[in-house]
Amino acid sequence: MARVAAALLTLxxxxxxxxxxxxxxxxxxxxxxxxxLGLGAVAAALVAAGxxxxxxxxxxxxxxxxxxxxxxxxxxxxxxxIGGIFAVLWIVLMRIGPGVDAASAD
Numbered sequence: 030m031a032r033v034a035a036a037l038l039t040l041x042x043x044x045x046x047x048x049x050x051x052x053x054x055x056x057x058x059x060x061x062x063x064x065x066l067g068l069g070a071v072a073a074a075l076v077a078a079g080x081x082x083x084x085x086x087x088x089x090x091x092x093x094x095x096x097x098x099x100x101x102x103x104x105x106x107x108x109x110x111i112g113g114i115f116a117v118l119w120i121v122l123m124r125i126g127p128g129v130d131a132a133s134a135d
Contacts, residue, residue, distance in 0.1 A: 030126035
């Protein structure tokens with residue numbers, strides 16, 4: 030489960046990088062604002078991905094990243110959909126991941 034969670038968060042970090050130009054062009058956000066916001070979200074996602082192997086703290090950090098992703102929709106409304114997709118994937122992973130791990134351990 031930790032590998033899949035880390036992969037999901039890493040992919041989300043890539044999406045955050047790609048959202049920076051969108052924030053600048055679509056939301057008319059100044060680059061001085063958009064770049065730190067985007068890179069902060071990237072850093073949060075990568076730190077959470079790294080923490081996933083450490084157990085519960087990584088999953089809590091990943092959940093915080095999902096809230097950040099959905100909250101990005103307040104800047105660019107299209108990000109609500111992208112953040113929502115990642116949040117749903119995260120919730121499904123948190124729901125079925127432990128069962129899959131238990132089944133594969135047998």
